Amino acid sequence: MxxxxxxxxxxxxxxxxxxxxxxxxxxxxxxxxxxxxxxxxxxxxxxxxxxxxxxxxxxxxxxxxxxxxxxxxxxxxxxxxxxxxxxxxxxxxxxxxxxxxxxxxxxxxxxxxxxxxxxxxxxxxxxxxxxxxxxxxxxxxxxxxxxxxxxxxxxxxxxxxxxxxxxxxxxxxxxxxxxxxxxxxxxxxxxxxxxxxxxxxxxxxxxxxxxxxxxxIKTAEAVKVFEGIYRDVNIALANELALWCEEHGLNALEIFKAANTQPYCHLHMPGAGVGGHCIPVYPWFVINLAKKTNPRLIRTAREINDAMPKHIVELAIKGLNEVEKLLNGSRILVLGLSFRGGVKEFINSPALEIIRELKKRNVEVYAYDPLCSRGDAEKFGAKWKEDFKGIDAVIIATDHEEFKSLNLEKMAREMRCRVIIDGRNVLSKEVSKLGFVYLGVGNI
Ligand SMILES: NC(=O)c1ccc[n+]([C@@H]2O[C@H](COP(=O)([O-])OP(=O)(O)OC[C@H]3O[C@@H](n4cnc5c(N)ncnc54)[C@H](O)[C@@H]3O)[C@@H](O)[C@H]2O)c1
The missing domain is CATH 3.40.50.720 (NAD(P)-binding Rossmann-like Domain)
Known part of the structure; x- marks a missing residue:
């Protein structure tokens, strides 16, 4: 009808x-x-x-x-x-x-x-x-x-x-x-x-x-695109401030939590980067269509967020140095392949960029994701691994629920070196009590 x-x-x-x-x-x-x-x-x-x-x-x-x-x-x-x-x-x-x-x-x-x-x-x-x-x-x-x-x-x-x-x-x-x-x-x-x-x-x-x-119609289109850009730019701001906190020995998460009690402040969660086919994509709609305007902030936000997987690798180097191990030749388990917790979606996933970076540096890379298969890990150049035996460092790349309650005692027993790089801030500094070197974005 x-x-x-x-x-x-x-x-x-x-x-x-x-x-x-x-x-x-x-x-x-x-x-x-x-x-x-x-x-x-x-x-x-x-x-x-x-x-x-x-x-x-x-x-x-x-x-x-x-x-x-x-x-x-x-x-x-x-x-x-x-x-x-x-x-x-x-x-x-x-x-x-x-x-x-x-x-x-x-x-x-x-x-x-x-x-x-x-x-x-x-x-x-x-x-x-x-x-x-x-x-x-x-x-x-x-x-x-x-x-x-x-x-x-x-x-x-x-x-x-x-x-x-x-x-x-x-x-x-x-x-x-x-x-x-x-x-x-x-x-x-x-x-x-x-x-x-x-x-x-x-x-x-x-x-x-x-x-x-x-x-x-054009206004309705802009509403959705701007929502995504808001997220991307604010995540970039959180990431930039988190990097600054790392340099100055401050805990970004503690600062953000306190700052966000002021109703005009909405600092986002820093992390390993932004993936999926929405948030990292929509900024380009605006950037590519700009003729007279120069969307510098939006472009810079993209650059900052795209650089985060490399920063995770730098944290891994730092963590391994603390246990007197070199990145080159080490065994690293990446937890999570998806770009976001609770879904199986690989597009623009920071986890894949982390794997690529590690492999460039001659690391033996393993991966596990509760929503994925051995074949998925292999497709992205990592070996599938469901335990922590012989692993030098674990990198949490996706905020899957399962990773919020990792069996830390088992990890401590099985890992060759106890290093955790928390790219999604799903754990807390408390884990260092079990003898782990624990580094998160803005939380080192
Ligand atoms: N996934 C999300 O969380 C989400 C959220 C909000 C908006 N969106 C937007 O919704 C749109 C669709 O996203 P999605 O996640 O559902 O994508 P998707 O990749 O999951 O699904 C797209 C489907 O379209 C089909 N398709 C591709 N080309 C086609 C064609 N020429 N004719 C008929 N079918 C075709 C594909 O086979 C696929 O099944 C995108 O614009 C995306 O940005 C997605």
């Missing part, structure tokens, strides 16, 4: 009555949870280029293992006939009233990579009908959603005959279901008032925190 022209209450009602057909493009960490949540109410087709994912979803199987509640949601909605998957993006668009784009958007210091967005938009244009609404939820460099208009108009329709909106995903993988349905309000910008009203209704149907409408 077409939604443009209905008010938000009517949209919510018809969506919950199952009268709206939604296509979600990209069945990844965020797309599959979103598709399954919509399917609780109405008919959803998920579109993905990955055949394996399409097959799994059609069998009612969830491929996002860090999202455990999703198993049941996918199984039930496929069984009850409200959720299906396909790799045919044109057919999906022909059947849908609302198309949501949630494919990867990436960037580095040289370029912004949006090919998947353009690819699915082109497919949508081939199935676009009057009254349809296209929503980008993938994080977009400001201006990108509107740049899709000429592609969508290849359908023969003009903007206004179809609606366009941006409603950024503000969620984190691993907690996507909770985040989408009840954690944060949805930000929405749209091409016209009627589309905005309809899109508000769509998200109010699934999000208990409601919707914050903003004045334009």
């Amino acid at each position: 077409k939604l443009i022209g209905l008010n938000r209450e009517e949209v919510k009602r018809v969506l919950k009555e199952g009268k709206v057909s939604i296509a979600v493009y990209g069945l990844g960490r965020i797309g599959l949870p979103l598709a399954a949540i919509f399917a609780e109410h109405t008919k959803v087709v998920g579109v993905d280029v990955n055949e394996k994912i399409v097959k799994m979803v059609n069998k009612g199987e969830n491929h996002i293992k860090e999202e455990p509640e999703l198993d049941e949601l996918v199984r039930r909605n496929v069984e009850e006939g409200r959720l299906e998957a396909t790799n045919d993006g044109v057919e999906a668009a022909k059947k849908a009233d609302v198309m949501v784009i949630l494919v990867p958007t990436l960037a580095n210091d040289r370029e912004i990579k949006l090919e998947p967005v353009y690819d699915v938009t082109y497919k949508i244009s081939q199935g676009l009908k009057k009254g349809d609404i296209v929503i980008t939820e993938a994080t977009m460099p400001p201006g990108t959603t509107e740049s899709l208009i000429p592609i969508l108009e290849k359908s023969g329709l003009k903007l206004g005959e179809f609606g366009l909106a941006h409603a950024p995903e503000r969620v984190m993988s691993g907690t996507a279901i909770r985040d989408i349905t009840e954690k944060y309000p949805k930000i929405v910008g749209a091409s016209d008032k009627e589309t905005l009203e309809a899109v508000i209704g769509i998200y109010e149907a699934i999000n208990k925190k409601g919707v914050i409408p903003v004045s334009s």
Whole structure:
């Protein structure tokens, strides 16, 4: 059922009555949870280029293992006939009233990579009908959603005959279901008032925190990108202050904790670096699009955060020196391969950069991650190790829950040298009581 022209209450009602057909493009960490949540109410087709994912979803199987509640949601909605998957993006668009784009958007210091967005938009244009609404939820460099208009108009329709909106995903993988349905309000910008009203209704149907409408699509895009940049710059500030504390024999964590009792101060946690496809990526959207402005602070923050894995290696050298051991030829166990605790995601993971740096310096590198396999460790050049026997130093690179309660007595017994480099500040100086040399970022 077409939604443009209905008010938000009517949209919510018809969506919950199952009268709206939604296509979600990209069945990844965020797309599959979103598709399954919509399917609780109405008919959803998920579109993905990955055949394996399409097959799994059609069998009612969830491929996002860090999202455990999703198993049941996918199984039930496929069984009850409200959720299906396909790799045919044109057919999906022909059947849908609302198309949501949630494919990867990436960037580095040289370029912004949006090919998947353009690819699915082109497919949508081939199935676009009057009254349809296209929503980008993938994080977009400001201006990108509107740049899709000429592609969508290849359908023969003009903007206004179809609606366009941006409603950024503000969620984190691993907690996507909770985040989408009840954690944060949805930000929405749209091409016209009627589309905005309809899109508000769509998200109010699934999000208990409601919707914050903003004045334009580009504004909505900037909201999400700026959220990520805020994190990156503030983590860089925490890292820089932590390095300064190391130089001056101060404990940054103690200082930050006390300083943060002042309500205008929000010093973040320093650490081994920033990974994933969000925080280290979004700054480049702004930097690469800047023409007259020179985003020096944002660029410097990137440099500071990117240098942190090297600093972890420097801490390892310092720790090993304290037990009269050289880095060259030592055996180091890296705990964690993922970029963040609780997920299995390697993109831009500081752990991998630490492994690369150690290997350059002729270290025998071992790795363990509770969410990964031996094959994952080997793929990144480390040997898999589930104990501490013969290890000279342990580097904690990921804040997985398991690492917060390491068996320190066992470590003390098994390790050849007792050195812990805590890249995520998950332990405390207390461990030195067991005879460990313990060094953390800003905590040496
Ligand atoms: N993962 C997060 O925590 C998170 C949080 C907020 C926002 N985002 C944003 O959401 C978007 C998607 O991220 P994600 O983490 O779900 O990515 P993902 O890599 O987990 O999933 C993307 C999916 O899109 C599919 N795909 C790629 N190209 C395609 C194409 N041309 N046609 C159809 N399907 C295609 C892939 O096969 C994959 O299944 C990105 O813009 C990301 O920045 C992600």
